[in-house]
């Protein structure tokens with residue numbers, strides 16, 4: 045029986061990555077149920093387990109997984125909102141952990157976050173001018189009038205108008221609030237935007253508008269994005285490369301068009317087969333069995349083996365290491381589906 049945990053790098057050798065995540069782990073302590081819990085024992089919940097990937101300058105990298113896969117925890121560590129248990133997050137080759145307070149402030153400004161719930165992330169007592177202006181006044185000395193003009197420019201960039209400057213978040217629709225959150229993120233002049241399920245709380249009719257806006261902003265500002273979502277169609281529309289997370293581990297990484305047209309990992313294939321199509325090919329379909337297991341007691345070997353129709357004895361005993369397959373593709377599977 046074995047469990048290998050070697051980290052693998054997906055560096056494109058011709059470029060310096062903007063973001064480099066290496067061997068990243070986040071374990072939370074959870075009280076053990078039963079007798080052990082009575083005596084204060086706790087068990088580790090492996091939310092993120094030895095994850096390595098890079099995002100290039102100006103690239104949109106999608107992170108996909110079911111609820112409980114660890115994708116939001118991973119995004120929070122990238123944005124320095126929570127500390128990793130182990131591993132490193134580097135921006136422009138500098139690990140967060142080695143930066144002085146001053147350097148950290150500058151780097152933090154370069155990484156902005158947009159969350160799923162735009163209402164929860166905006167202070168309900170602040171006007172839009174104050175919300176969007178805050179990242180500017182935190183890092184710059186700027187007069188009131190100039191600040192108001194700068195904020196107005198960001199509002200225009202996200203499809204809002206000058207009349208919205210003095211309104212409160214409660215006076216906006218969900219889609220407009222997400223536009224305010226985007227304007228605030230842009231005001232930080234980010235090189236990397238971490239977008240955590242940014243449209244999943246919005247009406248379907250508004251989702252496409254916000255996604256197209258994000259795509260437009262990315263192209264105009266050459267801003268890289270870590271786009272976290274469970275919506276494969278949106279990821280396909282927006283992202284250049286994609287990483288598939290399962291129980292805190294990356295199981296497949298590659299260019300989004302190639303991964304979605306010919307997935308190597310059985311889990312990726314099952315996720316894609318779950319998308320309703322007008323004319324599916326029944327012989328290709330691999331149904332996804334059961335629920336995602338608990339990250340407190342993940343299955344041995346390959347964590348996906350209880351749900352995988354290709355699983356063998358080896359899969360239950362030996363954890364597959366993520367390895368290069370050519371064409372900028374990587375997969376963690378003993379028996380890839382190609």
Ligand code: SF4
Pocket residue numbers: 309310311346347348349350352353354355356359364376377378379380
């Ligand atoms: Fe399935 Fe085995 Fe591959 Fe895991 S290693 S995905 S169980 S075939």
